[in-house]
Amino acid sequence: MLDLILTIQRDEYGIAITAQDQPDLSDIPAFYQSGTGDFWVAQDDGRLVGTIALRDIGAGQAALRKMFVVASHRGRSAGVAQALLDTLMTEARDRGVAQIWLGTTDRFLAAHRFYEKNGFGLVQPEALPDRFPRMAVDSRFYGLRIG
Template sequence: MEIKPYTESPQTVAELVDLIMFCQNTEAHLGIKMAEQADVFDIQRHYQQTGGNFWLAWDKGHVVGCIGLLRVDSQVGVLKKFFTYPPYRGQPHRLGQRLFTTFMAYAKAETALTEIVLDTPAAETRSHYFYEKNGFQQISRQALPVAYAFPDRQSLIYAQGIVR
């Protein structure tokens, strides 16, 4: 298994959409449409050309995980599209932790960001545990330092300062 920055191909986009739709709708029953997530169809413009990045985890030639850093302004980035297929969670793969480590290493070394924020559906308690274990703290929507679009499903907001 390897984690690499996103490069576009029709097959890659199709597999990324499959992963996102499985995690959001088949598994979590959130009812989120891809029309609410147009950024997925232009990763380079939304993530990579703005000073963020987007990574895919590959296993045997197939996308099995992803994570994105959306740079909103010079200080704040957003953790987006953090998904893995269930067999890659926890031991022995720990793919979520590996993707998050890649994300944070880039945020620290390649950007001047001082804070990472994220939104996550209220029902996704597994995600809340992961974020809190990795240093994020839940904040109110009023404390969110930037505005960005997300498909709101009674979302909780989390933030973490970047320490270099």
């Protein structure tokens, strides 16, 4: 998973980020798989092609994190990103999450359109809950009420 994520971040988008900058990826069960949180992957013939995570931040709120899809599996026709998000949303609702927040970088323009198409609204950083796990590279933020 780390290779997939770092390749997209660094090689495709030129973001100066390392594995050490993302300690959540060194212990996925402890960071994501507690409370209402979880971590999902998409595979194609046994090959990892996508990831998405939900981090429980308390009070019926969660953070959408680590949504990455390899270039060969992006786009509406492939449906990988939509399937990952649909899974996360269904599970979040079933687990009682009422609000989902996310942070991304200004460089992920296709991701901005994808989140907006799926109902996420742009929010100012000061609107984020105190427990939102903000990354240094995050510069654009979204929120969605689901419950």
